Amino acid sequence: MVPNTGSYRLANARLHVSLTPGLSAAFDSDGFALADIAVADGKIAGIAEHGRTAVPVDAVDLAGRIILPCFVDCHTHIDKGHIWPRKPNPDGTFMGALNATGADRAARWSAEDVARRMDFSLRSAYAHGTRALRTHLDSVAPQEEISWPVFETMRETWRGRIELQGACLIGIEGVRDRKWFDRLAKRVAAAKGVLGVVTYMVPDLEELLDHVFAQAIKHGLDLDFHADETDDIAAISLKKIAEAALWNGFEGNILVGHCCSLARQPDLNVLDTLDKMAKVGLAVVSLPMCNLYLQDRRGDHTTPRWRGVTLLHEMKARGIPVAVASDNTRDPFYAYGDLDMLEVYRMATRILHFDHPVADWPQAVTATPAKVMRLDGFGTLAAGGDADFVVFKGRSWTELLSRPESDRIVVRGGRAIGRQLPDYAELDGLMVE
Numbered sequence: 001m002v003p004n005t006g007s008y009r010l011a012n013a014r015l016h017v018s019l020t021p022g023l024s025a026a027f028d029s030d031g032f033a034l035a036d037i038a039v040a041d042g043k044i045a046g047i048a049e050h051g052r053t054a055v056p057v058d059a060v061d062l063a064g065r066i067i068l069p070c071f072v073d074c075h076t077h078i079d080k081g082h083i084w085p086r087k088p089n090p091d092g093t094f095m096g097a098l099n100a101t102g103a104d105r106a107a108r109w110s111a112e113d114v115a116r117r118m119d120f121s122l123r124s125a126y127a128h129g130t131r132a133l134r135t136h137l138d139s140v141a142p143q144e145e146i147s148w149p150v151f152e153t154m155r156e157t158w159r160g161r162i163e164l165q166g167a168c169l170i171g172i173e174g175v176r177d178r179k180w181f182d183r184l185a186k187r188v189a190a191a192k193g194v195l196g197v198v199t200y201m202v203p204d205l206e207e208l209l210d211h212v213f214a215q216a217i218k219h220g221l222d223l224d225f226h227a228d229e230t231d232d233i234a235a236i237s238l239k240k241i242a243e244a245a246l247w248n249g250f251e252g253n254i255l256v257g258h259c260c261s262l263a264r265q266p267d268l269n270v271l272d273t274l275d276k277m278a279k280v281g282l283a284v285v286s287l288p289m290c291n292l293y294l295q296d297r298r299g300d301h302t303t304p305r306w307r308g309v310t311l312l313h314e315m316k317a318r319g320i321p322v323a324v325a326s327d328n329t330r331d332p333f334y335a336y337g338d339l340d341m342l343e344v345y346r347m348a349t350r351i352l353h354f355d356h357p358v359a360d361w362p363q364a365v366t367a368t369p370a371k372v373m374r375l376d377g378f379g380t381l382a383a384g385g386d387a388d389f390v391v392f393k394g395r396s397w398t399e400l401l402s403r404p405e406s407d408r409i410v411v412r413g414g415r416a417i418g419r420q421l422p423d424y425a426e427l428d429g430l431m432v433e
């Protein structure tokens with residue numbers, strides 16, 4: 001379907017208006033236009049509305065198949081990935097996940113264990129069409145000394161295939177040990193990483209947040225928070241993060257994940273928080289699959305009654321950048337998943353109503369996370385950009401999002417890649433007691 005020459009023309013492809021900034025064409029109500037794409041030497045040489053210029057006879061006719069830019073997955077945990085067979089979540093709750101993962105980390109996360117599971121995850125993400133990925137790295141002592149060097153090696157190994165970013169992950173209470181936390185911030189800066197913290201309500205939250213911001217400013221780091229991953233309406237650390245950003249005059253990028261409790265709070269409180277978030281330019285990533293799995297899990301075997309996701313529509317309406325991402329894969333925080341961003345988008349469409357209209361929601365897995373991660377040219381299709389895109393069978397949203405699209409074609413640098421997924425059996429040796 002895609003010639004293996006690196007230079008060719010694809011005719012009659014369906015492109016989305018929100019992902020092709022340079023294309024002037026007639027878009028339908030779903031945001032699609034038919035277009036021809038010229039690829040030369042691994043780059044996109046040009047994109048034009050189909051029928052506007054003569055199509056050469058050797059062009060490949062895609063008959064209206066959808067092409068999307070390669071995905072950007074801005075919130076994952078590939079250091080935790082795939083430990084499920086040896087450490088399942090005993091009851092499907094958040095506390096069950098936290099305790100199981102902590103025990104597994106202390107007992108099993110050697111450099112080799114982390115590296116092999118990370119590589120497995122990255123091969124899956126790459127095969128599904130992901131081009132850039134941010135992972136959190138559990139950095140509670142002594143894990144930071146094991147995982148960060150592994151991450152740095154992995155980033156080099158994968159350069160050119162997946163652009164890898166790392167953010168440290170510790171509970172906000174870990175910031176109380178100033179000496180240790182400052183050393184961690186320095187280590188993260190040395191790795192050109194992102195400073196990340198999990199926030200929840202503790203009495204000294206404001207003071208601790210001020211210190212996190214001070215360290216980020218000192219080292220010129222972007223920030224990435226896990227905030228309020230709970231149904232407790234008293235959990236307002238998202239608002240505290242926005243306020244701390246304002247007080248501290250922070251100018252870097254801030255990405256906040258989860259923000260589940262916001263969806264349970266009274267409207268007036270919500271509006272105040274949204275105002276502050278918009279003012280400070282903070283971005284939000286929702287993790288719909290993981291939230292659906294962990295939130296509203298009831299110990300008494302009754303049925304969950306809310307979806308767990310945060311208020312992405314209200315945020316987007318205020319100009320707050322919003323994304324969705326994979327989060328955990330086959331670990332105690334989420335029993336399933338394979339770092340397939342099409343699956344994330346499909347699930348987000350159902351859980352978060354990314355439809356009626358679809359509008360520019362496709363940016364939530366492409367252009368928006370690319371901007372948050374400071375990756376120029378990622379997440380859009382444009383002349384002069386890399387020919388990194390995914391060719392699907394689907395010719396409409398209903399076709400695209402109804403099947404797994406396991407036979408999608410992933411094109412990198414103009415050439416279709418081998419898409420074989422790693423075999424689970426590869427990890428069997430890591431799963432024995």
Ligand SMILES: [Zn+2]
Nearest residue numbers: 077226257327
């Ligand atoms: Zn997470």
